[in-house]
Amino acid sequence: MGHSENIGGYSACFVDKNSSLHELDNFGTKKTLNSIFDTTLVEKVEKFSVDGKCIHLVPNGNGNVNDTFVATLKEGEMKKKYTLQRINHQVFKNPAELMDNFSRVSRHLQTKPGRRCLRVIPAKDGQFYHLDEDGNYWRLMEYIEGVKCLEVPQNRKQAYEVARTFGQFQADLLDLPGKRLLETIPEFHNTSKRFDSFSQALILDVKKRACSVKEWIDFVQGRKILCDALRTEELPVRVVHNDTKINNVLLDAKSEEGVCAIDLDTVMPGCVLHDFGDLVRTAACPVSEDEMNLEKVIFLPETYEAIVEGYYQATCEFLSDLEIRRLAKAPMVITYELGVRFLTDYLLGDAYFKINYPEHNLNRAKVQFSLLSSMEGHVDRMEAIVAKVCQSTGRIMVG
Ligand code: GN1
Numbered sequence: 008m009g010h011s012e013n014i015g016g017y018s019a020c021f022v023d024k025n026s027s028l029h030e031l032d033n034f035g036t037k038k039t040l041n042s043i044f045d046t047t048l049v050e051k052v053e054k055f056s057v058d059g060k061c062i063h064l065v066p067n068g069n070g071n072v073n074d075t076f077v078a079t080l081k082e083g084e085m086k087k088k089y090t091l092q093r094i095n096h097q098v099f100k101n102p103a104e105l106m107d108n109f110s111r112v113s114r115h116l117q118t119k120p121g122r123r124c125l126r127v128i129p130a131k132d133g134q135f136y137h138l139d140e141d142g143n144y145w146r147l148m149e150y151i152e153g154v155k156c157l158e159v160p161q162n163r164k165q166a167y168e169v170a171r172t173f174g175q176f177q178a179d180l181l182d183l184p185g186k187r188l189l190e191t192i193p194e195f196h197n198t199s200k201r202f203d204s205f206s207q208a209l210i211l212d213v214k215k216r217a218c219s220v221k222e223w224i225d226f227v228q229g230r231k232i233l234c235d236a237l238r239t240e241e242l243p244v245r246v247v248h249n250d251t252k253i254n255n256v257l258l259d260a261k262s263e264e265g266v267c268a269i270d271l272d273t274v275m276p277g278c279v280l281h282d283f284g285d286l287v288r289t290a291a292c293p294v295s296e297d298e299m300n301l302e303k304v305i306f307l308p309e310t311y312e313a314i315v316e317g318y319y320q321a322t323c324e325f326l327s328d329l330e331i332r333r334l335a336k337a338p339m340v341i342t343y344e345l346g347v348r349f350l351t352d353y354l355l356g357d358a359y360f361k362i363n364y365p366e367h368n369l370n371r372a373k374v375q376f377s378l379l380s381s382m383e384g385h386v387d388r389m390e391a392i393v394a395k396v397c398q399s400t401g402r403i404m405v406g
């Protein structure tokens with residue numbers, strides 16, 4: 008258990024110079040980060056419309072995909088922090104379109120009274136990103152002060168607040184004007200397609216790893232039914248976040264009230280249940296997804312209850328009865344899906360997720376599958392919790 012102080016919207020834990028070096032290598036570019044204060048990175052900051060001189064720059068965050076740094080700029084006696092990120096263009100094939108989504112969402116959220124949100128700083132050429140000579144895409148965002156994010160909630164209030172904040176995020180985007188957002192990663196939460204990719208990876212078995220993970224292959228194949236469990240084609244398409252890990256919400260450092268959702272790369276048309284499920288996956292468990300001791304990976308129904316309460320509070324006015332009915336199933340589907348993705352990546356030789364040690368993706372998959380097993384023992388309880396929370400607001404479900 009434990010939380011980390013937030014730095015610029017990204018958790019500061021697990022960050023050290025070596026992991027940063029590794030992250031950069033994973034990008035496939037030739038540059039190596041030799042010091043934490045790297046002049047080439049400072050040059051990236053200078054491409055954006057900011058005042059002052061960059062005096063401090065450190066790697067930050069524990070994301071599995073992008074590279075994140077916090078830059079401090081000084082002008083006269085004033086210091087101001089920014090978050091610099093390199094967008095992983097192997098994963099996000101069209102960073103320019105991604106940034107178009109990002110800036111539209113950010114501008115819309117800024118129209119909501121009393122809300123804070125990630126704000127993008129334009130580059131000096133007017134774009135919302137900077138494309139460097141190596142083909143890397145960079146963005147700069149305002150650093151949000153006085154906040155923190157959590158790896159696991161330590162009490163019900165924190166779980167409630169994180170869920171309410173993601174729910175509010177969905178509610179705020181119901182009236183996003185303009186054309187449909189672009190799909191930054193097509194079929195991102197198509198569990199059946201994820202299963203197909205897994206089956207392909209298994210056939211190829213490029214690293215000859217399949218024979219050593221037979222138990223987990225059986226686990227995946229034995230639960231194929233989960234691929235169709237949400238039947239999302241029957242559900243409304245809304246603007247959703249799609250990466251609602253608990254550490255993608257900022258809480259006020261003192262009051263612990265939710266401030267805003269961060270990591271807007273996968274905000275696109277989708278299903279609210281994936282957001283809800285992904286939050287439960289990461290919050291209703293006493294340990295993080297990198298836990299080594301599988302015995303500690305258990306589902307916490309009391310925390311699930313607090314999550315349902317917080318999420319429902321922010322979304323009850325727009326959620327359909329069908330969406331509500333599937334709030335119990337969603338966490339199992341998304342936990343399965345991510346476990347399948349981790350195991351697939353392990354079979355493919357760790358091509359997608361950044362790893363810190365050789366079996367990292369396998370261990371991550373095992374954590375997800377252990378959590379799913381634990382959830383399976385609480386299905387009735389989850390259904391009862393959802394029904395209770397709905398009843399407490401007097402909602403009468405149709406059908
Ligand atoms: C990735 O990079 P990060 O940590 O924000 C992944 C999510 C997974 C998550 C698991 C674009 O998110 O889908 O749930 O790892 N993002 C992408 O930790 O694939």
Ligand code: MG
Pocket residue numbers: 070072250270272
């Ligand atoms: Mg993300």
